[in-house]
Amino acid sequence: MPESADGRSSHLVAVASAVPPHEFKQRDVAAAAHHSFAERYPDFQRLARVFETSVIDRRYAVKPLDWYFQPLGWPERSAAYLGGAIGLALIDTxxxxxxxxxxxxxxxxxxxxxxxxxxxxxxxxxxxxxxxxxxxxxxxxxxxxxxxxxxxxxxxxxxxxxxxxxxxxxxxxxxxxxxxxxxxxxxxxxxxxxx
Known part of the structure; x- marks a missing residue:
């Protein structure tokens, strides 16, 4: 068992995984991104290929998909991210x-x-x-x-x-x-x- 300089040992107590509560299919995320960004960003089509080439089937998020396309500022988005991270940490640890x-x-x-x-x-x-x-x-x-x-x-x-x-x-x-x-x-x- 690994020991620190002061002689204390450390070890894994448990290994677990947790995901945020909202699950989305990659195709739904790609469609939502296309709907929201294709007209606003001229280079969107080139960048959107990542949805097809990433070999990701589903994604998880702390909020429903439509929430991410609402006109929210950084404070609201950061609060959602931190709230989700703290929730997952509680669940996991x-x-x-x-x-x-x-x-x-x-x-x-x-x-x-x-x-x-x-x-x-x-x-x-x-x-x-x-x-x-x-x-x-x-x-x-x-x-x-x-x-x-x-x-x-x-x-x-x-x-x-x-x-x-x-x-x-x-x-x-x-x-x-x-x-x-x-x-x-x-x-x-x-x-x-x-x-």
Whole structure:
């Protein structure tokens, strides 16, 4: 592990990617640019070839496509850019890098038989009630993993302050849980959890 001059080590905690919320097909961006700039810039046709030769299928932006063609000044455009960059940084560095930590804690509480955690991740209480605390077998863990991952992502989002309200519980989890009805499609879940 690389160390700095003062002996501290550094390492990657997580690797993730995030894109702005608005997705555009390259052909739509090219058409919008042509509509807005072809008559104003005599050399536009020569420059517009970049849309065809760049081999880009889609682009992402922080605002809808028509927003970019509104008569806005630098302050408004810079604010949109910074707002989008900060949002992506939060998503990338806070939510995604915290999810594994939350997932580990949720899995540990699940293995300990914590009822509130079971409710949060969407496991029916009757399946947890008969199960003694302790490690899960490999099949039960495989069945719980998607539920735990979803719950960990929700908890990471909430750790930013989103979703706080009167329904919060002592775990820091709201009574609303992630949609986890898909647990029913796993045959034998009750057998694995109550064994």
């Amino acid at each position: 806070v939510i995604y890098s915290r999810s594994p930590t939350h997932g580990t804690a949720i899995m540990e509480r699940s293995q300990a038989g914590d009822v509130e955690t079971a409710k949060f991740i969407g496991v029916p209480l009757e399946l947890i009630a008969a199960r003694p605390p302790g490690p899960l077998d490999a099949q039960a863990e495989a069945l719980l993993t998607p539920l735990v991952e979803k719950a960990a992502l929700v908890q990471s989002q909430r750790s930013l302050g989103a979703g706080r309200g009167p329904g919060d519980r002592s775990l820091g989890l709201r009574s609303l849980r992630p949609k986890s009805a898909d647990w029913r499609i796993h045959s034998g879940l009750g057998t694995f959890l109550s064994a």
